Amino acid sequence: xxxxxxxxxxxxxxxxxxxxxxxxxxxxxxxxxxxxxxxxxxxxxxxxxxxxxxxxxxxxxxxxxxxxxxxxxxxxxxxxxxxxxxxxxxxxxxxxxxxxxxxxxxxxxxxxxxxxxxxxxxxxxxxxxxxxxxxxxxxxxxxxxxxxxxxxxxxxxxxxxxxxxxxxxxxxxxxxxxxxxxxxxxxxxxxxxxxxxxxxxxxxxxxxxxxxxxxxxxxxxxxxxxxxxxxxxxxxxxxxxxxxxxxxxxxxxxxxxxxxxxxxxxxxxxxxxxxxxxxxxxxxxxxxxxxxxxxxxxxxxxxxxxxxxxxxxxxxxxxxxxxxxxxxxxxxxx
Numbered sequence: 001x002x003x004x005x006x007x008x009x010x011x012x013x014x015x016x017x018x019x020x021x022x023x024x025x026x027x028x029x030x031x032x033x034x035x036x037x038x039x040x041x042x043x044x045x046x047x048x049x050x051x052x053x054x055x056x057x058x059x060x061x062x063x064x065x066x067x068x069x070x071x072x073x074x075x076x077x078x079x080x081x082x083x084x085x086x087x088x089x090x091x092x093x094x095x096x097x098x099x100x101x102x103x104x105x106x107x108x109x110x111x112x113x114x115x116x117x118x119x120x121x122x123x124x125x126x127x128x129x130x131x132x133x134x135x136x137x138x139x140x141x142x143x144x145x146x147x148x149x150x151x152x153x154x155x156x157x158x159x160x161x162x163x164x165x166x167x168x169x170x171x172x173x174x175x176x177x178x179x180x181x182x183x184x185x186x187x188x189x190x191x192x193x194x195x196x197x198x199x200x201x202x203x204x205x206x207x208x209x210x211x212x213x214x215x216x217x218x219x220x221x222x223x224x225x226x227x228x229x230x231x232x233x234x235x236x237x238x239x240x241x242x243x244x245x246x247x248x249x250x251x252x253x254x255x256x257x258x259x260x261x262x263x264x265x266x267x268x269x270x271x272x273x274x275x276x277x278x279x280x281x282x283x284x285x286x287x288x289x290x291x292x293x294x295x296x297x298x299x300x301x302x303x304x305x306x307x308x309x310x311x312x313x314x315x316x317x318x319x320x321x322x323x324x325x326x327x328x329x330x331x332x333x334x
Contacts, residue, residue, distance in 0.1 A: 003031050111334060118329040119309060124173040124198075126166065131333040134169055137161045138212040139292055139310035141193025142244065142269045142324030144181035146218035148188075149318045151304075153272025153286060153295055154181055155215030156244025156263075157193045157311030157327055162210055166333055170201040180307060180324030181217045183314050190217030190314060196327035215244045215324060218272060218316050244268035244311055245287035245295060263287045269311025269325060270295035275304065275318050286315055296322040 003026065007017055013028035024035035114127035138161065143154030157178065178194025193214020200208050245263035263271045270287030275298040286295025286305065293312030296305030304315030304322035314322030 003033060007033050114333040116331050118175045118177050119326065121177050122175050124169075124175050124331055126169060126171045126173075127333050131166055133163060133334055134166045135161065135163045135330075135332045136198050136210050137291075137328075137330040137332075138196045138198060138210055139269065139327045139329075140196050140212040140214040140244070141178035141180040141327045142272070142293065142295070142307035142311045142313040143193050143215035143217040144183045144190030144324045145272045145274075145296065145298065145304050145314035145316040145321035146188070146190050146220045147184035147186060147317055147319075147321040148220035150275060151190075151220055151298070151316030151318060151321050152218035152274045153284070153298055153316050154190045154193070154218040154307065154313035154322075154324045155246055156269030156271050156287065156289065156292060156295060156307070156313045157196075157215045157324065158212045158244050159242040159267040159269075159292060159311065160210055160212040162204060164200070164204050168200050168202045168204055169331075170199075173199060175329050177329055178212075178214045178327040180309075180312075180326045181214060181314065183304065183306065183317075183321040183323040185320045187220050189219050190316075190321055191324070192217050193311070193313075193324045194327065196329055198329055198331070212268075212311075212327065214327065215269060215271070215311065215313050217324075218274070218314070218321065242267040244292070244313065245271035245289065264289065266290045267292060269293045269307060269313060272296045272304070272307055272313035272315040272322060272324070273298035274316045275300050283315075286313065293325040 003011065006019065007024065011026040013026065015026045017024045017026070017033065019035065022035040024033040026033050111130040111132070114129060114131055116124055139159050140157035142157045145154045146152045176197045178196040181191030181193045184190060195211055195213045197209050197211040200210065245268065264287040266289065268289065269292040270289040272295040273284035273286045275283050283298040283300050285297045286307065288294045289312070293308035293310050295313040296307045296315035298304055298315040299317050301319055302317070303320040304317035306322040307313045307325035309325040310328030312325035314324045
């Protein structure tokens with residue numbers, strides 16, 4: 001062993017030292033201590049002898065600690081599809097584009113509306129689609145405008161309507177549509193609009209015919225505060241038709257001049273406008289109507305505007321007055 005602790009310092013050759021049960025001797029030539037059991041010196045280690053025969057296998061030792069996880073191997077081939085339980089339904093996706101329109105479905109069982117419109121005299125034919133009710137709308141013709149230096153507008157035609165069971169109408173009905181009153185190229189009162197009518201096969205509320213009278217023609221001169229009205233539609237017992245709008249007029253009482261437009265109206269035709277006597281005074285416009293036609297405007301030194309169909313009154317003029325609009329009949333069945 002090397003000459004170090006725990007051996008005594010500065011030993012001499014051949015000096016001994018007992019350490020435990022081993023006696024060590026110091027050799028100065030090598031500066032090392034050599035020991036042997038019970039005083040026997042231990043020589044230098046000899047060469048390794050040949051290995052002995054392999055002994056019998058010992059019993060299996062305890063399982064070692066789990067090693068670190070190795071690198072994941074490549075994904076194997078997909079196996080055959082199993083028959084697993086149905087998974088939960090996924091979230092609803094976005095709505096797709098609108099598809100093409102499908103074929104038209106079969107007609108419903110309800111009756112189809114039948115609308116027949118008459119802008120002139122003609123024949124109505126009862127529909128055969130199972131309709132049970134009929135709405136009858138009638139407009140008289142509008143009055144023509146007056147012709148003079150202060151020609152007044154014609155009155156709008158009257159309006160009337162009634163709803164009856166379709167059985168109150170014959171299978172074929174002669175419809176009369178009143179013409180519009182004529183306009184004039186010489187001084188005079190415009191023509192009165194014609195009466196429109198629809199006869200009933202069975203009287204309704206005491207009347208066998210639904211009528212609407214035409215508007216009054218516009219006079220060739222106007223008196224102060226005189227109104228030239230359209231006439232009301234023919235009335236039923238307990239019911240009233242609707243007047244057309246009044247025609248506009250010009251008036252000068254020596255103190256002030258007035259030029260009123262044709263009156264507007266919801267159902268009958270609008271009244272025609274008047275022409276102004278004084279050149280610098282504006283001509284008046286025709287009245288308007290929601291269901292009927294509008295009245296024509298009065299015009300100075302030119303042809304006045306005609307009333308529009310149905311039932312609009314013609315405008316007055318000092319040249320050629322406007323004609324009134326023709327009447328109209330509409331029968332709607334359902």
